[in-house]
Every structure is written in C-alpha cells, then in structure tokens.
Amino acid sequence: MTKLADIGVYGLATMGANLARNAAGKGFTVAVANRNHERTDELIAEHGHEGAFVPAHGIADFVAAIATPRPILIMVKAGAPVDAVIEELLPHLDQGDIIIDGGNSLFTDTARRNAYLKGKGFRFVGMGVSGGEEGALIGPSMMPGGEVEAYERVAPMFTRMAAQVDGEPCCTHIGPDGAGHYVKMVHNGIEYADMQLIAEAYDLLKTLHGLDAPAIGEIFAEWNKGELDSYLIEITAEVLKKTDASTGKPLVDVITDEAEQKGTGLWTSKSALDLGVPLTAITEAVFARVLSSRRGQRIEAEGLLVHAKPPATLASDEAIEAIRAGLYASKIVAYAQGFQQLQVASDEYGWNLKLGDLATIWRGGCIIRARFLNRIREAYGDGAPVSSLLFEPYFREAVLAAEPKWRKVVGEAIAAGVPTPAFSSALAYYDGLRRARGPANLLQGLRDYFGAHTYGRLDKPGKYHTRWAQDGSEVKA
Numbered sequence: 024m025t026k027l028a029d030i031g032v033y034g035l036a037t038m039g040a041n042l043a044r045n046a047a048g049k050g051f052t053v054a055v056a057n058r059n060h061e062r063t064d065e066l067i068a069e070h071g072h073e074g075a076f077v078p079a080h081g082i083a084d085f086v087a088a089i090a091t092p093r094p095i096l097i098m099v100k101a102g103a104p105v106d107a108v109i110e111e112l113l114p115h116l117d118q119g120d121i122i123i124d125g126g127n128s129l130f131t132d133t134a135r136r137n138a139y140l141k142g143k144g145f146r147f148v149g150m151g152v153s154g155g156e157e158g159a160l161i162g163p164s165m166m167p168g169g170e171v172e173a174y175e176r177v178a179p180m181f182t183r184m185a186a187q188v189d190g191e192p193c194c195t196h197i198g199p200d201g202a203g204h205y206v207k208m209v210h211n212g213i214e215y216a217d218m219q220l221i222a223e224a225y226d227l228l229k230t231l232h233g234l235d236a237p238a239i240g241e242i243f244a245e246w247n248k249g250e251l252d253s254y255l256i257e258i259t260a261e262v263l264k265k266t267d268a269s270t271g272k273p274l275v276d277v278i279t280d281e282a283e284q285k286g287t288g289l290w291t292s293k294s295a296l297d298l299g300v301p302l303t304a305i306t307e308a309v310f311a312r313v314l315s316s317r318r319g320q321r322i323e324a325e326g327l328l329v330h331a332k333p334p335a336t337l338a339s340d341e342a343i344e345a346i347r348a349g350l351y352a353s354k355i356v357a358y359a360q361g362f363q364q365l366q367v368a369s370d371e372y373g374w375n376l377k378l379g380d381l382a383t384i385w386r387g388g389c390i391i392r393a394r395f396l397n398r399i400r401e402a403y404g405d406g407a408p409v410s411s412l413l414f415e416p417y418f419r420e421a422v423l424a425a426e427p428k429w430r431k432v433v434g435e436a437i438a439a440g441v442p443t444p445a446f447s448s449a450l451a452y453y454d455g456l457r458r459a460r461g462p463a464n465l466l467q468g469l470r471d472y473f474g475a476h477t478y479g480r481l482d483k484p485g486k487y488h489t490r491w492a493q494d495g496s497e498v499k500a
C-alpha cells in the first residue's frame with residue numbers, strides 16, 4: 024500500500040508543480056492534483072521518477088491520500104480560485120487539517136479566509152512564496168503567516184524546501200493573519216521598483232549614450248560584481264545578451280515595450296496611500312508599467328509632441344559609473360521606503376514584524392535577493408527601532424557618496440527628454456526627506472484661505488485661522 028502523503032499540493036502550474044517536485048526531491052511523499060487533470064498526468068509522466076508522488080484526479084481521492092492532520096498547499100491563481108478550491112476541499116477535510124495558500128493573495132483576503140476557516144475548526148496559513156519557477160524547484164523564499172501552531176506543523180517541511188543561506192533557511196513565521204501575504208506583497212512592490220530602476224538604467228545607456236543591448240548586458244554583468252550584486256542585475260545581463268533566433272537581433276529589441284502586471288505592486292501602493300507612507304519609488308514603477316501599457320497613445324504622442332532627440336553622448340567610464348551610482352542610490356531609497364511601509368503596517372495591524380528576519384529570508388531564493396540585504400539585516404539586527412534605512416551608517420554613506428553622480432544623471436536625463444520616473448522620484452524623495460523646512464507652509468495657507476482648514480504656527484502652539492478675504496485678522500481655532 025502507498026504511504027500516506029506528507030503534504031498535498033493542489034494547483035500544478037509553474038509554482039505548484041515545482042514546489043511539489045521540490046518537496047518530493049527532499050524525500051517527502053506528495054499528493055498532487057489540479058483542476059485540469061492533464062497537468063497532474065504531465066507532472067507524473069515527466070517527473071514522477073524524481074520522488075514519491077501520489078497523483079489524484081478527484082478532490083476526495085486527493086484528500087484521502089494525505090496523512091492527518093493534512094497540510095494542503097494551494098497554488099492556484101489568486102482571488103476567487105482560492106476560495107473555490109477551499110470550498111471544494113472543505114467537505115473532505117477533518118478538524119485540524121491545515122490549508123496553506125501559497126499564491127499571491129491579497130492580505131485582506133487571507134485575513135478573511137483565516138477567520139472563516141478557524142470558525143469551521145480548520146487551520147490556515149497564508150504564505151508568500153518567491154523565486155519563480157527555478158526558486159520553487161530548488162529552494163524559494165517562503166513567508167508563512169497565520170497561527171504559529173499551524174505553521175509549526177509544516178515548518179519542518181518548508182524549512183527544508185526553502186533556499187538556504189549560510190546554513191539558515193529562507194523561511195520563517197512572519198506574523199498572524201495576512202502578515203505573510205502582506206510581506207510578500209511588499210517584496211513584489213520592491214521587485215517592481217528594482218526592475219523599473221534597471222529598465223531606466225538600460226534606457227539611459229541606450230538612449231543617452233547609444234549603446235546596444237549586448238554592450239549594455241556586459242555593463243550589467245560588470246555591475247553584478249560590485250555592490251549591485253543581485254539576481255535581478257544578473258538576469259538583466261542575460262536578457263540583454265540574448266539573440267533572437269528568428270531575426271538575429273537582440274531579443275530585447277523585438278519584445279514589445281508594454282509591461283503587464285498581476286496586481287501586487289498596485290496593492291502595495293494602495294496600502295501605502297492608506298497607511299500614509301511616502302512610497303514613491305514603487306508607486307512610480309506601477310505608473311510606469313501603466314504608461315507603458317498605453318502603447319497606442321504613446322505612438323500618437325510621439326508624432327504630436329515632437330521632440331528633437333539630442334545626439335548620443337560618449338559612453339565614458341565616468342558616464343557609466345554615474346548611472347550605476349544613481350541606480351544604487353535609487354535602489355536604496357526604494358528599499359528604505361518599502362521597509363518603512365512594512366514597519367508602519369506592522370504597527371497598524373499589530374503584527375510585530377521582525378524586519379531583520381525579512382531581510383534574512385530574502386537573501387536567498389526570492390526575486391529580489393541581493394548582496395545588500397545583508398546590510399539591511401545588520402541595520403535591523405539589534406532590534407532597535409530604525410526610523411529610515413537611509414539614516415543607518417552604511418546606507419547614509421552610500422547615498423551621500425552617490426549623490427553628485429545621481430543628481431548629474433537625473434539632470435542629464437531631464438535635459439535630454441529621457442524619462443526616469445523612478446530615478447527622479449527617488450532623488451526627489453531624498454531631497455524632500457532631508458529638508459527640515461519644505462514648502463507645505465504655503466499649502467496650509469492656501470487650504471486655510473479657501474476652506475478655513477486652519478494652520479499651525481512655528482512660534483506658538485495651537486491651530487489658527489486667518490480671515491483672508493474679510494478683515495485679514497488671525498483667530499485662534
């Protein structure tokens with residue numbers, strides 16, 4: 024008789040199939056099922072020899088194949104499909120079974136599902152997983168949230184499946200309710216900003232300095248040897264150096280310039296607005312994708328809002344270094360903003376997030392893995408509150424050193440009409456942050472003028488209103 028499975032994986036597209044193979048490869052017995060049975064059959068036909076799989080076509084057979092209390096990992100499209108799969112599973116489950124949603128679910132959905140399943144006597148873990156196809160197979164970064172007891176039941180499996188860095192698994196319990204999915208959402212937001220910054224650096228090298236894709240790929244490969252060392256810089260070099268088999272051109276030159284998105288970046292920005300966090304880099308990255316997707320309008324605008332492109336300037340070592348420095352400084356701002364959002368969300372929702380632990384589990388397996396996450400881990404290491412990563416010695420010195428080059432690059436981009444929304448907004452945030460007195464005094468004056476909204480004064484406490492359009496006198500509000 025086949026041994027009962029240690030875990031069930033429902034949903035066998037890119038992520039589910041590879042996580043199932045990962046678990047089986049580590050010696051766990053894995054029950055597998057998918058709505059469309061062909062995926063199940065394909066997985067077994069192609070990879071069944073890699074470990075102990077128990078394929079099932081029906082939900083009842085799938086559930087019956089798993090040892091109780093059953094850990095069932097759902098890896099389906101986020102949104103209504105997750106609820107649909109949960110409803111299908113419920114009649115077959117026993118009290119205490121654990122449903123784990125490993126997709127990119129919205130954290131408020133996770134909180135709702137957690138309460139719903141708890142009310143029915145089941146346990147629920149909302150877990151962010153990052154690493155894409157390869158990470159899922161060889162070791163992703165895993166961000167489980169929900170009840171600690173439920174996580175503890177699956178921790179021995181997940182910590183073995185996760186990527187390992189310096190002997191530590193890239194998996195830790197994040198916090199209650201939707202905390203795991205919230206953290207994954209912000210991870211993806213940072214991923215958006217990181218990728219937008221990379222795209223802008225590519226555009227600067229291409230449009231300002233006239234370099235072709237393979238040459239830019241070489242520059243990224245070189246940058247990957249230094250402080251920018253990261254998975255995204257590494258794969259940027261590979262993408263830029265790839266030749267299209269059918270045209271002989273660089274592949275990137277024949278890919279349409281319309282970025283798609285599945286929602287996590289947008290959710291991160293929405294949450295930042297709700298929480299009052301100035302999350303400019305990620306939000307600009309979301310808007311840049313939106314603008315890119317309006318290709319028809321951009322084509323029309325190019326013909327109407329004619330702009331004489333200045334000739335490309337020499338790609339000197341100094342010019343390339345200025346772009347690298349601007350990219351690094353902007354990236355630091357993006358991470359500083361993302362981590363501030365995590366802190367504010369943690370305080371707002373009472374999650375007690377350990378930000379150093381997040382940097383630790385993002386060092387391996389995930390899409391934003393990067394050498395400098397070690398620095399973020401150090402910054403949060405002693406548990407003392409961090410107002411902004413930009414105030415921490417390593418990052419403060421890094422942005423101060425990069426600043427002249429960063430400012431020069433942004434200035435040149437603006438002068439030449441090359442859009443750099445993420446570079447520019449990161450610099451604007453930096454300039455705004457380090458300015459003890461900005462121009463919002465005028466905003467307050469205007470608000471008070473048209474709406475009697477009142478203002479505070481520097482020289483005395485309290486709120487005041489000026490009768491702007493009447494006798495001009497000031498009254499205490």
Ligand SMILES: NC(=O)C1=CN([C@@H]2O[C@H](COP(=O)(O)OP(=O)(O)OC[C@H]3O[C@@H](n4cnc5c(N)ncnc54)[C@H](OP(=O)(O)O)[C@@H]3O)[C@@H](O)[C@H]2O)C=CC1
Binds near residue numbers: 057062104108125126
């Ligand atoms: N791809 C990636 O790099 C990453 C993805 N994720 C997240 O992981 C989850 C899975 O991603 P991925 O593997 O790419 O798969 P997809 O997001 O492309 O989803 C496809 C899977 O969802 C199933 N599905 C869709 N609708 C339903 C439904 N109503 N009922 C049952 N099953 C349904 C499909 O079944 P069928 O085959 O029958 O159509 C298939 O198994 C998603 O939430 C995604 O956002 C997280 C990290 C990285």
Ligand SMILES: O=C(CO)[C@H](O)[C@H](O)COP(=O)(O)O
Binds near residue numbers: 127152211283287288
């Ligand atoms: O979670 C992921 C990586 O971490 C997924 O690849 C996700 O789909 C990326 O987001 P988008 O599709 O919006 O670019």
